[in-house]
Amino acid sequence: MTESSIAVSEESVASPAAVILPLLVVGVIGAFLLSVALGPIPITLREIGAALTGGPVDAMLRDVILELRIPRSLMALAVGAVLAVGGTAMQGLFRNPLADPTLIGVSGGAALAAASFIVFGASFTFIPDGLRLYAMPFAAFLGGMVVVVVIQRLAQRDGRTDIATMLLAGIAVNAVVMAGIGLLTFIGNDAQLRTINFWMLGSLGGSGWGPFSAVGPVALVVVLACLGLARVLDGMMLGEREAQTLGFNVETAKRLLIVAVAAGVGTAVAFCGVIVFVGIVAPHMIRLAIGPAHRVLLIGAALLGGILILLADTLCRLIVAPAELPIGIVTSLLGAPFFLALLLGRGRDSSA
């Protein structure tokens, strides 16, 4: 019976999804090609083809295509997908359209750890030089996970995670984390302050095959894990107790979701800094277009998140070339007005 009732709800959204999802796939391919082709160094499609197939192409251009552009575009895709899926999952979990992964403290914890590393990292002489590049992302990842665990523990009531308490605990713990970052900006010198500042605005400038080999697989696993929990998320829209009576193990699902989102977003943030707004914009736009059923919603959000970050990162590289803009500025500056227009347009339609 539960199967059929959910199947019905999916049936009703099947038609817009059948149009929009293929469109999004085309969009991802287009945005990916665009982001590989565009940058401060002019590169033609023929040169990209030659670089990929081992054809004759300038050695420097081949390096740019194979060592900079492609891993960076893959990184953008993975980060966008994982941030959007994280946002979707959090909105489902908290049954709150404004929820995003920051609520469970993963970005804040990662930022605090990263800022600590920026200010004190030079004194961590035990870290071998070869690992230095990965030490800060690792610290940021750990920081994100620690804060998530703290918030999750605070929200434990009689062996179950109380979502309302978790929301409030998240706000309180985030305030403490922000105070910690504030303290670090006070202790740090001007150089460290600028570095923390840039980190908080996000950038894909550090991408390469190394970072992508960490972010890509994690993002894939997290997106698949959330997809596996799509039906529980659908059930939880009715309420936790209702989901329980529908036969879902809600407690396990909640923990799995929190761990998956923390790991995915934590890894993304660790390498690329804080990138705001994608986790809210992407799921909302998909929800407006194809409805709230989580299976298609998660897939759509992942694709759209990837498109948004791919395009935003391409803009970052072009606008102030040969310099580069932090991506957080672009995602907010372009995402927010577009999102507002969509919301307002939608409001008028439904009132008419």
Add this chain to the structure above:
Amino acid sequence: MRRRTFLAASAALIVARPTLASTAPQRIVAIGGAMTEIVFALGEGAHVVAVDTTSLYPWRAVAPLPKVGYLRQLSVEGILSTKPDLILADVDAGPKDVLDQLQSMGAPVAHFSAEHTAASVVPKIRFVGEALGHKAEAEAMAETYSNDLKAIEAAVAGLTKRPAVLFLIAVGPSGLRGAGDGTAAGEMIARAGGVNSFAGVNGYKPVSPEASLAANPDYLLMMQQTVEEIGGINAVTMLPALAKLDAAKAKRIVALDGNYMLNFGPRTAHAIRDLAAAIHPDATLPALPDRPWTTE
């Protein structure tokens, strides 16, 4: 292996340019204000293809050049797009993985590594001279700078007064931010024969109005740019956070160009002299002769 393919590619590039006679760098990206000044002083300004946002002097020559961004936040592809055959980076340039990546992609990076002090300018000039293949000119320039520095040091050593100076890097509605120990401004104050009013604090930190009153500096030192943002010396003296200070009442406010005063480049000896003269108005300090790199 990759390095070899790049060398082959750059050799091809050189062949393609008919006017090229030597292997000296032809497309230089200078990162850091002092680096840029030295490159221009050594006569290689025409070969600079891009600079960072802290490179402001020589003004007219640098202004139209493409900017590769803030020196701590460089991007690999942005710099590569200027097709450099030499990247001259000052100590603060980074992030380190960006510089490493540039190097591994065949764009040679010369990264200077000594901390900013008035004395570090001498090895910095030699470093740039070596990278540009102008060793003799760099040696002469370093010696001239070194002599200027010694001349002003000797003059300052003969002064009896040691006025207290408070450097304010930011003056705004949210308060004052002063320069403590380990800052460029702190070093300049000491070199110019002053005492830093904000010593004992590390770095650039907020100064409470009470602390500034208690320190009662003889002089307030600011960047010219900051003074202009506020609206001139008179406007500065009327700021509530400063108005009660004796230095503000008596208009003992020194404003020097931020780049000139704080970037520790070839103009630093002259900047020390200007600062020393400003905070010792009763003493007669000999002016340093103009150098090619101090007059645009």
